[in-house]
Amino acid sequence: MAARRPQQTTSPKSPTFADLGVPGALIRVLAAAGVDRPFPIQAATLPDALAGRDVLGRGRTGSGKTYAFVLAVLTRLAAAAAPRRAGRPRALILAPTRELAAQIDAVMAPLARALSLRTMTVFGGVGAGPQIAGLRAGVDVVVACPGRLADLVEAGHARLDAVEITVLDEADHMADLGFLPTVRRLMERTPRGGQRLLFSATLDDGVDVLVRRFLTDPVEHSVDSKLSPVAAMTHHVLHVHAEDRFAVLVELTAAPGRTVVFTRTKRGAKILTRRLIEAGVSAVELHGNLAQAARTRNLRAFSDGDVRTLVATDIAARGTDVKDVALVVHADPPTEHKAYLHRSGRTARAGATGTVVTLMTDGQAPEVRELTRKAGIAATTTRLRPGDALLRTLAPGERTLVSPPALQPTSPRREAQGARGDGGRRGGEPSPRREAQAARSDGGRRGGEPSPTAATKSAPARSGAAAFSTRARPGGRRGRR
Known part of the structure; x- marks a missing residue:
């Protein structure tokens, strides 16, 4: 799908949520959570998102992007009032990490309940059975990491042909982690005429590819510089x-x-x-x-x-x-x-x-x-x-x-023994090998979610003092590092 370069707009002065067209049921939930007025990114993007436009939102971390797309998605789904169908969600939100997916759903769930909409998360590191059951029961919004969702789609447990709205959150981070091939395959399974909302702190080359390929005549809202630190x-x-x-x-x-x-x-x-x-x-x-x-x-x-x-x-x-x-x-x-x-x-x-x-x-x-x-x-x-x-x-x-x-001394051998012991039948922390096996459910051949810290493994050795990954213990012969 060809796409023109996004048109740049300036952020308006912050109106109320009611001014922006957010339903009263959602405004009451927001008020109960202490959210009284929109942040700039919300005030800037909601009018276009609620009008059905493709939106490219750029803002620093902590700028309020989650509410910006969650309110748009839920409001539009409630207005359409389509029935739930087994294995065919109506909206898809892709996030790079399990923690982010869980927090998006935590923000969205009380708002969705106010509109009688159903949400769920899909990511690796946990059993797929409950996720498969949830999809089979019918869901309005799926918040997913790319790898596990790709596995469920390829296994026939989920179809994306009924997705009306797709959101890519932290798109630049997904690019950094190597998710873009999987993201592209998932996006290609969504309807060509569906609405797409992409939120990113930066517009690197990988993100720009997604914008050109999947967003149609998008309107861009930038509430600050891509490198802008928080003033406070x-x-x-x-x-x-x-x-x-x-x-x-x-x-x-x-x-x-x-x-x-x-x-x-x-x-x-x-x-x-x-x-x-x-x-x-x-x-x-x-x-x-x-x-x-x-x-x-x-x-x-x-x-x-x-x-x-x-x-x-x-x-x-x-x-x-x-x-x-x-x-x-x-x-x-x-x-x-x-x-x-x-x-x-x-x-x-x-x-x-x-x-x-x-x-x-x-x-x-x-x-x-x-x-x-x-x-x-x-x-x-x-x-x-x-x-x-x-x-x-x-x-x-x-x-x-x-x-x-009481803690046991941390020698290299004991550290390895501790990792093996914690990852056994008692259900504690897995060993690195066990974690790698679990990660393959998201990060295997299908290009899914790698270990969230995979990027650090290839980092060049730093000059000067050793990092805190040193094995030296406080008070030991190698110094207090």
Whole structure:
């Protein structure tokens, strides 16, 4: 389907949801959730989306894109009032990660119930049986990761010929993860005349291919620059000695409030979480080597406030919309600027303020300077040691350390034994081999969802100090890294 280049529009001043044509039933649900007026991306895109236009929405993470397309999809489906048919959803929302798919559905479900519409999620890492049953029972909106949905379509459990509206969320991230071949195959199974809504923070070449191929005369709404950082977000680079990194990190994470700490590798997230717990910081991990049930449980503990620190790989850089995250710490600086912006976007969401801290050693200085330059942010760089007064400014409040549970020493052999033991019959965290087998249900030959941290495996080795994936333990002979 040929498509002209999107026409650029300017965002209007924010009207009310009623002004935009959102039904009263949805407005009441929004009000109950504390959402009273549209964000700019919602005010800009809803009139065209509700009119049936193809829309290309561009805005930074945390700008309110989810409500922008969810309200459009549900309003149009309710107006059409078509019956549900087994295995043939009326709307399809594609997302790059399981966490993002689950959060989209969590936002959408109460709104859908108000209109007597049915939604469900489809992604890997969990059994396909309930998903097949849900499709067979009939559903209005499917929120899916590409790989598992492609498997169900090819097995005949789902057909996309009744899809009236297709949404691609975080399209640039899907391109980064290599999903585009699968996305194209799924899109080709939807009706040629269906409405398409594509939301992305950037318009890289891969996303542009989707726009040209599948969107017809789309209207583009950009609420900010593709590299625009959040105005209420302050950025700091802490220049530290390698042996001080962990002590500085403990000072930051022992403060009140929620903190997200990013590492470059899954093993790094696991080991750093263990070390923080041993130091008395309440923390949980989130990475691709965790079974889906463990990922969901840990994210819920962080969201509910049972723990204050989430240690994660880039799997959490998108799709973790947790309120009141006060601080983001790049314990390992990311490899490229887009990852920096998306990681940092876990704070200062929905108009709130937030602080972003990058820990940098001498050897990392050149790459961090280049990283912040490409990200278009002005960071304050400070050389400091543990106990510096700036740490209490960045993470204010009384430090609290709790008595850690009994943990076994983390030697390489014990670490491997622990992974095997957790992935056995007791249903804990799978071993890397077990996780790889599970990931093939989304990321096999059909080009489906790879491990969410697959991109980090090919990252070049960083100069300077080792990442937090080091095996060294605090107080050990190799230093406190």
